[in-house]
Amino acid sequence: MARLIFILVVTLWIGALGCYTQIAHRHDSSDAENGMGNFAAHGEYVVGTPIARIPTEIPPTGPFTVLISADLGPDQCYRFSRFEVAWSGDSVYVRVIGMHAPDANTLCLQRPSVLRDAKLTLDPPADYRVIQLVLPWNTGEDRVYEIVR
Numbered sequence: 001m002a003r004l005i006f007i008l009v010v011t012l013w014i015g016a017l018g019c020y021t022q023i024a025h026r027h028d029s030s031d032a033e034n035g036m037g038n039f040a041a042h043g044e045y046v047v048g049t050p051i052a053r054i055p056t057e058i059p060p061t062g063p064f065t066v067l068i069s070a071d072l073g074p075d076q077c078y079r080f081s082r083f084e085v086a087w088s089g090d091s092v093y094v095r096v097i098g099m100h101a102p103d104a105n106t107l108c109l110q111r112p113s114v115l116r117d118a119k120l121t122l123d124p125p126a127d128y129r130v131i132q133l134v135l136p137w138n139t140g141e142d143r144v145y146e147i148v149r
Helices: 002-017 029-033
Strands: 024-026 044-046 051-053 064-073 078-088 091-100 107-109 113-122 130-136 142-148
Touching (some): 051 130, 064 078, 091 113
Parallel strands (some): 091 130
Antiparallel strands (some): 024 107, 044 091, 078 091, 130 142
């Protein structure tokens, strides 16, 4: 009896940690219309709510690295694709581009896909002392970070 209770407790503990077998499903294109982003099935899309971690020490000249994180999608068929970076004066606009790329034979694990601390190296001109890092959000507002060199 004690062994049965022990097995039950261990099973519940492992399940609570999320260390259990994930349920998988075959992806169909109707998932592309569930409001997760403005993308077409099997293509790239703009990730909706990225955030940045700015280093505490920024060199007065030369490149520096920021870390970008974001929720990519509801299952493991959503992946990070690339950054789109555009400078305008002392502001840098960064869009995180994701890819939703399953095919007919792909099984998508039912676990959210997350981008954690992807490195983006910025190399602004030396005379820029204050830089605005702008991450557009799908809410219509931008998340703006002020970086002082």
